[in-house]
Amino acid sequence: MSELKDRVKAATSGPDDQPQEPAPVTDLAVNDSVRQWLQRRQTYFTDALPRHVDKAHFMSVALASMEKLKDCTPASINTALLACCRFGLEPDGRQAAIIPYKEVATFQPMYxxxxxxxxxxxxxxxxxxxxxxxxxxxxxxxxxxxxRDFFHKPRVDLSEADRGPVILAYAFAWIDGRRSQVIMLNRSQAEAIRDKYSKAYKNAERKGTRDSTWHTDFDAMWAKSSVRRLVKVVPTSHDLTELLQADDAVDDAQPAPPVIRGTVISRDDEPGPDDQETPTPTWPKTAQPGGGAEGGEQE
Incomplete structure (x- = not known):
């Protein structure tokens, strides 16, 4: 019995006969690639998707987005992906994006x-x-x-460059067979929203870095501001209300998990949900206005 005790003591003691500290718990999500991490948890995320979403396609899109998140914490990637699943939005940079804020992955809905x-x-x-x-x-x-109040006919006889610069973004919906109010937003109005609400823009201007989303992808912010205004004139669902709440929560703290419960703050000009303080997110690029499926006209 004494010999057995000595063996146990030797196995658990250091060279100076001092007890060794227990080995730290290793998070496999940190040491493995994020792709392997996601593949091992595939069922966990697909079970959270709405029934109408194609699970295989969602996972393929999610896998494609993992490379840019390799420096983010597993917990933040998990939270951001669950938010995508909650709303049934693919993290493809068009429906939604998962943006790395240094080590924190953050869910961000797109227009x-x-x-x-x-x-x-x-x-x-x-x-x-x-x-x-x-x-x-x-x-x-x-x-x-x-x-009869609105019509738009693009000049298909001209190239995109020859059609001239973008002067307006617009959005409308057909509801019960009738068209909603048309939301029109020109560049100066978008700039006014930026100047009034964007903390990231003000911070980047103050520091001289000019690296906020309004600086690097103005068109995406312009489009999103237009579509967010349309939310006010369409029938509101619980999911849409929660998406607005989650979107606005990104601007409340840097970074913060999305809030998917509560009421929507009502105001005339909604602050851009992508208006961040620091650190500045790396956004997926948006196609130029009028450029087609990725950020272009959808009519």
Whole structure:
């Protein structure tokens, strides 16, 4: 018995006969690649998806987004992916994005994500977003009844460059067979929203870094501001309300997990949900206005 005790003591003692500290618990998600981490937890995420979402496609998109998150903590990636699953939005940079804030991965809905959730309401027939360029044919007369109050005809006989710069973003929905109010947002209005609400923009201007999202991807912010205003005139679902809440929560703390419960703060000009203090996120690039499926006209 004494010999056995001596063996146990030797196995648990250091060279100076001092008890060794227990080995730290290793998180496999840190040592393994994020792709392997996600693959091992595939069922965990797919079980959280709404039934209408294609699980295999969602996971393939999620896997493709993992490389840029390799320096983020597993807990933050887990939280961001669960938020995507909660709303049934793919982290493809169009419906939603998972943005690395140094070591923290943060869920960020994009303007197509808002449109996707609007579509899910049974009263909404369709949702449209578009860019108007300088030489396009268009007219907007608010006093006319719908749908005669607005029309837009892109100049298909001209190249995108020849159509001129983008002058307006617009969005509207068809609800119960009738068209909603048309939301129009010109560049100066988008800049006013940026100047009033964007903490990240003010911080980047103050520091002279000019690396906020409003600096690096103004068009994405412009588009999103337009679609967020449309939320006010379409039937509101519980999911859409929670998405707004989660989006706004990103601006409340740096970084913070999304809030998916509570009420929506009502104000005339919604602050850009991507308006961050520091650190500045790395955003997926958005196609140029009028450039097609990725950030272009969707009509």
């Amino acid at each position: 197509e994500g808002y449109i996707e959730l609007m579509y899910r309401h049974p009263r909404v027939d369709s949702v449209h977003f578009g860019w108007i360029r300088e030489k396009d044919q268009w007219d907007y007369t608010p006093t006319e009844p719908s749908p």
